[in-house]
Amino acid sequence: MARERLPSAEEGDRLTSVLSLMADPTRARLLYALDVVEELCVGDLAIALSVSEDAVSYGLRVLRTAGLVTRRKEGRIVYYRLAEGFPEPLRQHCLRQLIEMSRAPIEDDDS
Amino acid sequence: MARERLPSAEEGDRLTSVLSLMADPTRARLLYALDVVEELCVGDLAIALSVSEDAVSYGLRVLRTAGLVTRRKEGRIVYYRLAEGFPEPLRQHCLRQLIEMSRAPIEDDDS
DNA sequence: ACATCATCCGCATAGCCGCACGGGTATCGG
DNA sequence: CCGATACCCGTGCGGCTATGCGGATGATGT
Numbered sequence: 001m002a003r004e005r006l007p008s009a010e011e012g013d014r015l016t017s018v019l020s021l022m023a024d025p026t027r028a029r030l031l032y033a034l035d036v037v038e039e040l041c042v043g044d045l046a047i048a049l050s051v052s053e054d055a056v057s058y059g060l061r062v063l064r065t066a067g068l069v070t071r072r073k074e075g076r077i078v079y080y081r082l083a084e085g086f087p088e089p090l091r092q093h094c095l096r097q098l099i100e101m102s103r104a105p106i107e108d109d110d111s
Numbered sequence: 112m113a114r115e116r117l118p119s120a121e122e123g124d125r126l127t128s129v130l131s132l133m134a135d136p137t138r139a140r141l142l143y144a145l146d147v148v149e150e151l152c153v154g155d156l157a158i159a160l161s162v163s164e165d166a167v168s169y170g171l172r173v174l175r176t177a178g179l180v181t182r183r184k185e186g187r188i189v190y191y192r193l194a195e196g197f198p199e200p201l202r203q204h205c206l207r208q209l210i211e212m213s214r215a216p217i218e219d220d221d222s
Numbered sequence: 223a224c225a226t227c228a229t230c231c232g233c234a235t236a237g238c239c240g241c242a243c244g245g246g247t248a249t250c251g252g
Numbered sequence: 253c254c255g256a257t258a259c260c261c262g263t264g265c266g267g268c269t270a271t272g273c274g275g276a277t278g279a280t281g282t
Contacts, residue, residue, distance in 0.1 A: 006144050006159060009136060016136045023131035024240075025124050033117050042259060048117055055241060057260065062240090076249040076258050135270080153229060166271060168230065173270095187228050187279040 018090070021066055026051055026059045031082070034069060035091060039081045129201070132177055137162055137170045142193070145180065146202060150192045 007015065022028050029049050033040060042060065046053040060080055063069045068086055072079045082091070118126065133139045140160050144151060153171065157164040171191055174180045179197055183190045193202070 006147065007140055009140070009161065013136050015139050016134055019130065019139070020134035023127055023134035025120060025127045026240080028126050028130070029118050029120070036117065043257095050120065052242075053259075054243080058241065061260080073248095073259095078259060137270080163272075164229075165273085169271070172230080189229065 018066075018087070021063060021068060022090075024059070026055055027063060030056065030059050030063065031068070034080060034082050035096070039072075039079050041077045041079050043077075045080070129177075129198070132174060132179060133201075135170070137166055138174060141167065141170050141174065142179070145191060145193050146207075150183075150190050152188045152190050154188075156191070 022031060026049070029051075030045060033045060033048060040048070042053055042056050045051075045060075046056045049056070060069060060071075064071065064080075068083050069080050070083045072081070133142060137160070140162075141156060144156060144159060151159070153164055153167050156162075156171075157167045160167070171180060171182075175182065175191075179194050180191050181194045183192070
């Protein structure tokens with residue numbers, strides 16, 4: 001197996017930065033919603049996730065700043081979608097797999 | 112694609128909880144180290160990752176509380192390893208993929 | 223028995239982060 | 253032109269958390 005060196009602290013931070021973007025309930029659900037529905041506006045996302053529009057707006061702002069989502073403006077409505085270069089492994093393996101896991105829980109729930 | 116319902120807030124939390132465990136440089140590197148080397152003690156981990164022993168101890172405590180790692184005591188030395196039931200998708204797809212990504216960065220820019 | 227070492231624990235602190243709030247901008251309907 | 257809508261932004265606050273420090277525990281060596 002992996003004969004590679006361990007990640008440096010710097011690489012650890014990079015890893016973390018991308019991961020911590022999904023390590024928030026709102027953002028994770030935003031990303032998943034956009035993975036499923038392809039394109040949604042802020043208001044609909046707020047309704048769909050039962051979250052305030054501010055929270056959605058803030059979450060999307062963060063994700064956009066990180067380049068994970070893009071927006072398209074149509075009139076006064078802003079539609080969001082996953083960015084063109086949204087990391088495929090993240091999408092395929094992490095997002096969906098973890099959603100799976102979050103439904104069929106791991107048996108380790110400990111105190 | 113769009114066949115499933117969106118994750119509830121509760122499921123979002125569950126998703127997040129497992130994810131946020133890796134969303135910390137120290138913990139991510141700890142997990143990766145244990146994925147590579149199989150079994151390590153606190154002191155060696157501290158040296159390998161250039162982190163204080165306290166930080167390592169704390170990180171491992173958190174991971175242990177979550178059931179992601181286990182420890183084996185041999186004399187006064189405590190050896191840690193990934194837990195038996197360490198979520199395989201997490202290991203296969205997330206940990207390794209993300210380490211990959213952290214080395215061959217995504218071109219994240221913003222407008 | 224005593225000193226030493228590896229590790230854990232409790233506590234305190236400092237930094238970060240998500241979110242609500244108030245105010246702003248662009249767009250649409252009438 | 254005017255009010256309403258959809259959204260964005262800067263700011264501030266409350267809560268969480270990583271980490272350092274002092275002390276405790278238990279194993280080891282002499």
